[in-house]
Amino acid sequence: xxxxxxxxxxxxxxxxxxxxxxxxxxxxxxxxxxxxxxxxxxxxxxxxxxxxxxxxxxxxxxxxxxxxxxxxxxxxxxxxxxxxxxx
Amino acid sequence: xxxxxxxxxxxxxxxxxxxxxxxxxxxxxxxxxxxxxxxxxxxxxxxxxxxxxxxxxxxxxxxxxxxxxxxxxxxxxxxxxxxxxxxxxxxxxxxxxxxxxxxxxxxxxxxxxxxxxxxxxxxxxxxxxxxxxxxxxxxxxxxxxxxxxxxxxxxxxxxxxxxxxxxxxxxxxxxxxxxxxxxxxxxxxxxxxxxxxxxxxxxxxxxxxxxxxxxxxxxxxxxxxxxxxxxxxxxxxxxxxxxxxxxxxxxxxxxxxxxxxxxxxxxxxxxxxx
Ligand code: SF4
Ligand code: SF4
Numbered sequence: 001x002x003x004x005x006x007x008x009x010x011x012x013x014x015x016x017x018x019x020x021x022x023x024x025x026x027x028x029x030x031x032x033x034x035x036x037x038x039x040x041x042x043x044x045x046x047x048x049x050x051x052x053x054x055x056x057x058x059x060x061x062x063x064x065x066x067x068x069x070x071x072x073x074x075x076x077x078x079x080x081x082x083x084x085x086x087x
Numbered sequence: 088x089x090x091x092x093x094x095x096x097x098x099x100x101x102x103x104x105x106x107x108x109x110x111x112x113x114x115x116x117x118x119x120x121x122x123x124x125x126x127x128x129x130x131x132x133x134x135x136x137x138x139x140x141x142x143x144x145x146x147x148x149x150x151x152x153x154x155x156x157x158x159x160x161x162x163x164x165x166x167x168x169x170x171x172x173x174x175x176x177x178x179x180x181x182x183x184x185x186x187x188x189x190x191x192x193x194x195x196x197x198x199x200x201x202x203x204x205x206x207x208x209x210x211x212x213x214x215x216x217x218x219x220x221x222x223x224x225x226x227x228x229x230x231x232x233x234x235x236x237x238x239x240x241x242x243x244x245x246x247x248x249x250x251x252x253x254x255x256x257x258x259x260x261x262x263x264x265x266x267x268x269x270x271x272x273x274x275x276x277x278x279x280x281x282x283x284x285x286x287x288x289x290x291x292x293x294x295x296x297x298x299x300x301x302x303x304x305x306x307x308x309x310x311x312x313x314x315x316x317x318x319x320x321x322x323x324x325x326x327x328x329x330x331x332x333x334x335x336x337x338x339x340x341x342x343x344x345x346x347x348x349x350x351x352x353x354x355x356x357x358x359x360x361x
Contacts, residue, residue, distance in 0.1 A: 005099040005100055006101065006102060006103040007094055007097045007098070007099050007101075007103060008099060010094065010103065011090065011094055014090065014091075015090070018088040022088070027091075029091075031104070032103055032104040033104075034104060034108075034109035034110070035109060036109040036110030036292075036303075036304045036305070037110075037303070037304070037305050038110060038304055038305055038308060041305040041308070041309070042305075042308070071091070072115075072118060072119070072122070072266045072267065072270075073115055073263070073264075073266055073308075074114070074115075074118075075107060075109075075110060075111055075112065075113065075114025075115050075117075075118075075304075076104045076105070076114055077091055077093050077094070077097075077103075077114070077118065078104070080089070080090075080091040080092075081089065082088050082089050083088075083089060084089060
């Protein structure tokens, strides 16, 4: 793993989790999350909750409407939707 | 599975997470710029991001375009030079309220007057963040800063009105709460010729928020949500109902001949007369 690239490392870690079977509609890349709670506060469906580790947790995945509000408002590119929008 | 679409635009080899504070709006603006560029399908090699000094000015470090990180307030001057040298490039200036309107105030108005063909993204957080919370030309009257412990006595600039009065081709304002609108404004600005300004209202929870007891990043975004009025709706409201509100949308959008074009015509004329 290229030690000098945090971006590469993030992608590899996330892909690894995907390969291991991660299948929630939203992914939180915790090493980049600064616990600002913006994603939790503005999710229209209350899908997210702050966990004990002060990082968002996908608490109600079935309610997620893949609207990407969390993804576009996260200042740290630390949360994103893992599925394409339903047509 | 879908990967975060912005990662491919981040500069390898740079330290992430970025330096901005938790909940700082600048990261949201960065995302909106990346999405606008991706949507327009602009080739990365033709993008240039130029900044001066301040919290805002870290952005070209993170976004993997051609970039210049220049002197305080001088980004617009460097960017004008880049654009004149190679008019094919899309030149984006990333600046803040202090950088653009105080230290670089003259560059700002004269680039608008010349109609320099630049897209200026002014991230307005109403304060000097990097240097410790001094009040800036956009700190509203009565608001606190480290250099105004009882509130400032000065009136604030409206950057969009200032740019328009100075001759800009396009001016617009968005808030980070409404990141989708902001992205669309940036997208439009990128397609315009001439001096194009997008003012992005970007909260600073660490200094401005704390000094003015406006609370956390979430509270500051909730305030934006409750206090933003679109320019079309604002036209129909009496002025007293717009007190203290942020008006968003496109204020000014005219077709102009950009500086680059006039400059090139003069070069051709000069060469022909030899
Ligand atoms: S995509 Fe929308 S519904 Fe799903 S977690 Fe994010 S904000 Fe909530
Ligand atoms: S918005 Fe981003 S940085 Fe803030 S809590 Fe959510 S994932 Fe973390």
